[in-house]
Amino acid sequence: MRRLGQLLLLTALALLPGGPATAGSWPVPLAGGSALAATQALPVAPAPVASTCSLVSLQITVSWPAVPQAASYTVYQSISGAAGTYTAAATVTGTSWKSPVLVVGTYWYEVSATVGTSWTSPRSAATAPHSVTVFVCT
Numbered sequence: 001m002r003r004l005g006q007l008l009l010l011t012a013l014a015l016l017p018g019g020p021a022t023a024g025s026w027p028v029p030l031a032g033g034s035a036l037a038a039t040q041a042l043p044v045a046p047a048p049v050a051s052t053c054s055l056v057s058l059q060i061t062v063s064w065p066a067v068p069q070a071a072s073y074t075v076y077q078s079i080s081g082a083a084g085t086y087t088a089a090a091t092v093t094g095t096s097w098k099s100p101v102l103v104v105g106t107y108w109y110e111v112s113a114t115v116g117t118s119w120t121s122p123r124s125a126a127t128a129p130h131s132v133t134v135f136v137c138t
Contacts, residue, residue, distance in 0.1 A: 043067050043121035046095075046111045051127040053137035060107060060130050060137070063096040067113035067121060073097075074120075078108040082126035086110055106131045 046064035053060050062075055075097045076086035089109075090097050099107075107130050110123040131138050 043070060043113045043115045043119060045122045045124045046073065046113055047124055049109065049111050049124040049127055051109055051130060053130040053132075055137050058101050058132055058135075058137050060099045060102065060109070061096060062099075062109045062111065062127065064111050064124065066095050067115075069115045070113040070121075071116060072114045074112050074114065076110045076112070076123060078110075078126070079105050082108050082129070084108070086123075102132045102137070104132055104134065 044067060046067050049062060049064045051060050051062045064073070067073075072091050072093050073095070074091045075089045077089040077099075078084040078086045086108075089099065109127045110125070112123045113121040115121075
């Protein structure tokens with residue numbers, strides 16, 4: 001009985017915000033809907049993230065390998081440099097995304113993976129920049 005009590009206490013601590021679950025692991029339900037929880041590694045950042053620019057459509061396609069158990073991915077876009085400010089451009093369930101037609105400028109992208117409904121990976125490294133000028137995308 002003492003061992004079960006310790007397991008329940010550790011499980012409860014793991015589920016608390018700021019508890020052990022935030023230090024590299026997250027709670028997952030055990031088979032059969034048990035109230036107990038096990039831990040699993042946090043999702044990793046998608047890597048490598050690649051991007052290509054279409055000369056014809058002036059759109060950039062961003063792609064990455066799947067992250068195990070990811071439910072969705074968020075693509076972030078920056079127009080102020082690889083270390084600049086990024087804004088969420090889209091959330092997708094697949095492993096690629098195509099931008100809308102872009103205006104003149106230079107673009108960088110990062111991607112994060114989401115497991116379940118709220119466990120988000122760190123963002124990937126920034127892609128190489130792509131510049132859109134009048135009728136040219138490089």
